[in-house]
Amino acid sequence: MFLRDYPAELTPNGEGGFVVTFPDVPEAITEIMDESELEETATDCLVTAVDFYIEDHRPFPSPSKKKKNQVIIQLPVSISAKILLLNTMIANNIRPVDLARRMGINPQEVNRIIDTGHTTKIDTIAKALSVLGKNLQLSIR
Template identity: 45%
Template sequence: MFYPAHFEPAEEGGFVVTFPDLPEGITQGDTYEEAMEMAEDVLISCVEIYFDEEKPFPAPQKFKKGEEAVFLPDSIYAKVLLHNTILDKKVSKAELARLTTIRPPEIQRILTPKHNTKIDTISRIMAKIGNPISLVISHQ
């Protein structure tokens, strides 16, 4: 998954990066490559903030002219889908544990963006709460 970002040249050199979908997503780097690396890192930090605040994480809007694509790893995007579904369906962590027979501490780890979780686990949970994941190959 990719999120649109603006890379603006900074007065002092380098680039300032902002995300139209995420007002809290601001970073910078001395080179384009460093700015992109920092943008990917701040994008993941934004996911963590939204999860901690129990707010739905926004889907990326369509790209506009001049915007750059910043990568969000699929493993984290799958957790975004799970997180947003849990919020939308108002499923508590305790209820999720009961539905899936996964212990509550493991549910907490699964819902942590940077924790390594197998896609199969996320897929099983999504199916249990009525929103199965479907993988599609995009031909662009």
């Protein structure tokens, strides 16, 4: 499963800018004044939506295929890895305290691992997934 390339739609806002929405993540809505702001602003918006899903303990949706007139916004690899961990935890009904116990760390450390605002080594995320029976793999396309 690859959770990185999210299609976005740009709709003119009537003031010369655009409203940016994500069909797969309805909570992610932002506005830009011109397309030069698109990548940074839309990525920030999408990462903020990830935070809502983490707080609500809901699985983050997978991206659909890009349609005509949509653009792709790429999540950072580190955020995609955190989403994979979050979705695995939810699918297996694993709370942060349960993961902490399995990893031999305290629950606060698990909360930092899944926190999008905290820099986490990819090896740490891979270890967390490993104790949940998953293998994080990277590839080049």
